[in-house]
Amino acid sequence: METTTALTADVLVVGFGKGGKTAAHALTDAAKRVILIEQSENMYGGTCPNVGCVPTKMLVHYANSRRLEDDAQEFFANSTAGVRALTSTFRAGNFEALDGKDTATVITGAASFVDPHTVAVGEGRDRITVTAPTILINTGSEPIVPAIPGLADSPHLISSTELTRTANLPERLVVLGGGYLGLEFAAIYQRFGTHVTVLEAADRLLLREDEDIAEVATEILAGDGIRIITGAKITEVRDDGAVSTIMYEKDGQTHTVEASALLPATGRKPVTADLRLDAAGVRTTPTGAIEVDEYLRSSQPHIYALGDVNGGEQFTYISLDDARIVLDQLMGEGKRTTADRTAVPHTLFITPPLATVGMTETRARAQGLNIKVSREKVADIIAMPRAYTVEETRGVMKFIVDADTDLILGAALLSIDAQEIINTVALAIRHNITATELRDSIYTHPSSTEAFNEVFDKVIS
Ligand SMILES: Cc1cc2nc3c(=O)[nH]c(=O)nc-3n(C[C@H](O)[C@H](O)[C@H](O)COP(=O)(O)OP(=O)(O)OC[C@H]3O[C@@H](n4cnc5c(N)ncnc54)[C@H](O)[C@@H]3O)c2cc1C
Ligand SMILES: NC(=O)c1ccc[n+]([C@@H]2O[C@H](COP(=O)([O-])OP(=O)(O)OC[C@H]3O[C@@H](n4cnc5c(N)ncnc54)[C@H](O)[C@@H]3O)[C@@H](O)[C@H]2O)c1
Numbered sequence: 209m210e211t212t213t214a215l216t217a218d219v220l221v222v223g224f225g226k227g228g229k230t231a232a233h234a235l236t237d238a239a240k241r242v243i244l245i246e247q248s249e250n251m252y253g254g255t256c257p258n259v260g261c262v263p264t265k266m267l268v269h270y271a272n273s274r275r276l277e278d279d280a281q282e283f284f285a286n287s288t289a290g291v292r293a294l295t296s297t298f299r300a301g302n303f304e305a306l307d308g309k310d311t312a313t314v315i316t317g318a319a320s321f322v323d324p325h326t327v328a329v330g331e332g333r334d335r336i337t338v339t340a341p342t343i344l345i346n347t348g349s350e351p352i353v354p355a356i357p358g359l360a361d362s363p364h365l366i367s368s369t370e371l372t373r374t375a376n377l378p379e380r381l382v383v384l385g386g387g388y389l390g391l392e393f394a395a396i397y398q399r400f401g402t403h404v405t406v407l408e409a410a411d412r413l414l415l416r417e418d419e420d421i422a423e424v425a426t427e428i429l430a431g432d433g434i435r436i437i438t439g440a441k442i443t444e445v446r447d448d449g450a451v452s453t454i455m456y457e458k459d460g461q462t463h464t465v466e467a468s469a470l471l472p473a474t475g476r477k478p479v480t481a482d483l484r485l486d487a488a489g490v491r492t493t494p495t496g497a498i499e500v501d502e503y504l505r506s507s508q509p510h511i512y513a514l515g516d517v518n519g520g521e522q523f524t525y526i527s528l529d530d531a532r533i534v535l536d537q538l539m540g541e542g543k544r545t546t547a548d549r550t551a552v553p554h555t556l557f558i559t560p561p562l563a564t565v566g567m568t569e570t571r572a573r574a575q576g577l578n579i580k581v582s583r584e585k586v587a588d589i590i591a592m593p594r595a596y597t598v599e600e601t602r603g604v605m606k607f608i609v610d611a612d613t614d615l616i617l618g619a620a621l622l623s624i625d626a627q628e629i630i631n632t633v634a635l636a637i638r639h640n641i642t643a644t645e646l647r648d649s650i651y652t653h654p655s656s657t658e659a660f661n662e663v664f665d666k667v668i669s
Contacts, residue, residue, distance in 0.1 A: 227514030228346030
């Protein structure tokens with residue numbers, strides 16, 4: 209006999225991502241009854257701490273600390289064991305922190321809509337329905353596997369998740385796509401001792417960045433031994449026992465490259481297919497994202513979508529900011545919107561990292577702005593001995609400054625510590641702090657921030 213447990217809550221959250229859990233905590237702290245449904249017991253806390261940012265950045269750290277005398281396979285297995293230990297601690301912490309609250313419950317199972325106010329989890333006797341006047345969808349994104357003949361069925365296909373967990377270091381990794389995810393895994397695995405090839409469809413890496421910056425980043429990656437092939441049109445994957453052969457066309461010629469592991473890194477798509485959004489009357493875009501307004505309200509005003517699932521930029525801190533917008537709707541003044549975001553920084557965690565914010569030189573010139581550009585190789589920045597003290601002097605710093613107002617328009621920092629100092633530049637842009645003020649500030653020594661003393665000086669005269 210089919211039975212259903214019917215639960216109610218003030219707010220229902222579907223998916224344990226950054227935005228959903230942040231909102232869930234704030235709402236329970238405000239005495240709301242919250243139920244959060246997460247499909248997998250391996251994903252409490254969502255993508256970032258389990259299979260995304262945290263494991264990959266820990267792997268960057270491990271890969272960079274490998275010594276020549278370390279056995280590659282053993283060192284790698286110990287590294288992923290370290291990652292598994294940390295992620296399981298974070299996972300348990302995420303679960304306890306929320307489920308342990310008096311007014312919060314975490315239910316494990318895949319949720320799908322029954323009607324605009326109700327979702328169901330489980331089957332038969334285990335079926336639970338949850339009904340709530342307000343629903344937050346935070347189901348994240350998943351990898352796109354491009355429709356290349358032979359790829360989806362290849363036994364050597366490996367996901368980014370598996371690459372953060374496996375104990376086996378692949379001998380030859382081919383990464384399809386040279387975006388954020390592809391380049392980070394390429395850099396990590398090359399340093400662990402794998403032979404890595406990146407096949408990128410575009411004519412160069414990092415199309416969104418200025419060409420000179422992309423060129424230095426490409427030189428660094430290639431200098432580390434990664435084979436980078438741009439302008440590659442992948443046509444087929446053929447499998448032959450121990451290896452896959454990837455066929456691609458470049459400049460009118462057909463080439464092949466062999467792989468023992470094959471990572472598709474050609475983008476991620478919103479997870480909406482199994483949510484039965486039609487039953488809730490929630491509209492999606494052609495890419496499957498939940499259609500939202502600037503307040504993150506879906507086509508059903510009581511249903512909000514946060515994080516990757518709403519088709520916005522796929523970063524943890526954007527999902528976090530989505531939570532601020534939704535909380536402002538539910539408990540605040542209802543004014544905060546996605547349009548309030550300015551100077552959102554990004555970091556590509558290669559070594560050294562590439563952090564960017566604001567406008568590129570190319571875009572500023574295309575807009576006809578009167579700009580000054582300061583660009584200095586990290587090795588040449590006398591005011592930044594930190595690069596020498598940690599023996600990482602590769603890279604370049606570039607700032608785009610409005611020549612009329614002295615305001616900073618953008619920055620690209622390919623440098624040790626770039627993931628930290630970019631936040632100071634972003635803050636300066638947001639609060640109209642001028643290039644002169646950044647140049648003339650007092651910074652700790654030796655630090656990377658003190659490069660500002662010198663690099664900004666080059667555009668201020
Ligand atoms: C390898 C990798 C590295 C990354 N590195 C960085 C980085 O360094 N910095 C950065 O800012 N971003 C990084 N990102 C991107 C970042 O991880 C994502 O943008 C972010 O985690 C998205 O969070 P979210 O809130 O949208 O949801 P997610 O954290 O993706 O959570 C969604 C949750 O919903 C669950 N779910 C899905 N469907 C259902 C359902 N039907 N019922 C119940 N639960 C469901 C999923 O299991 C998942 O736990 C990385 C991503 C990857 C893949
Ligand atoms: N450090 C970080 O913040 C970080 C790290 C990893 C991932 N992420 C997030 O995850 C998202 C997904 O990452 P991603 O790298 O998969 O996507 P992406 O969109 O960043 O890059 C995809 C790349 O694949 C290329 N491509 C597309 N189709 C191709 C094909 N058929 N053959 C060869 N190349 C092809 C594209 O030209 C592009 O360069 C990122 O956009 C980012 O938002 C962030």
